Amino acid sequence: MLTASYERLGLRPGDSVLDLGCGFGRHAFAAVRLGAHVVALDAGSDEVDGVATMFAAMAMEQEFEPASVHATVVQGDALALPFPDHTFDRVICSEVLEHIRDDVGAMRELARVLRPGGTMAITVPRAGPERINWALSDEYHNVPGGHIRIYHRRVLESRLQSVGMRVRGHHFAHGLHSPYWWLKCLVGTTNESNRAVRLYHRLLVWDIMKAPRTTRWAEALLNPLIGKSLVVYLEKPQ
Secondary structure, three states: OOOOOHHHHOOOOOOEEEEEOOOOOHHHHHHHHOOOEEEEEEOOHHHHHHHHHHHHHHHHOOOOOOOOOOEEEEEOOOOOOOOOOOOEEEEEEEOOHHHOOOHHHHHHHHHHHEEEEEEEEEEEEOHHHHHHHHHHOHHHHOOOOOOOOOOOHHHHHHHHHHOOOEEEEEEEEOOOHHHHHHHHHHHOOOOOOOHHHHHHHHHHHHHHHHOOHHHHHHHHHHHHHHOOEEEEEEEOOO
């Protein structure tokens, strides 16, 4: 399940895409399937190795054609991206900036490698649901590599504008996920044996795999109210 909308990002076959902080690759895999040339970058070796393995499996299964679509994995630093200026048509940075102390430095790098006229999607935890998580559990955020700030939309947009980006719009995503994380914060974020947590997780997996109308409608209603993620779309001026 994607957080950013490729339709709103304007992704087209043949576009070059940077997925910064790719994690285990959900946005990168979807972009490759749509015919984009993708560079998936993460600081973690486990994440990089996992995405590389999945790209190889997708090529074997002919989910994309390696001769015409490039899928590359890079281990790197968001504050010193190993790419020339204006390299990418699209940039995705999903649930990353809340972990980086020098977030404006990372934003500046993202803007640098995006071509003029290119578009960017930034996603971070939404302020309201995130504050509840922090209030319920120190364990949720006070861990090595955890969340170090809570973004309000205006602050996030202002910082992105300060590095030369133009805001095009925003929306909220994953309304079904906020109550799941509130529940986990109540019982312990590492407590996977709790029955309510296991049942809710099973619901989320079913929703991701089957995308039934009932949960799609529920999420559409919940997203504006308690969507866990804020998604901001931007453009680099010509």
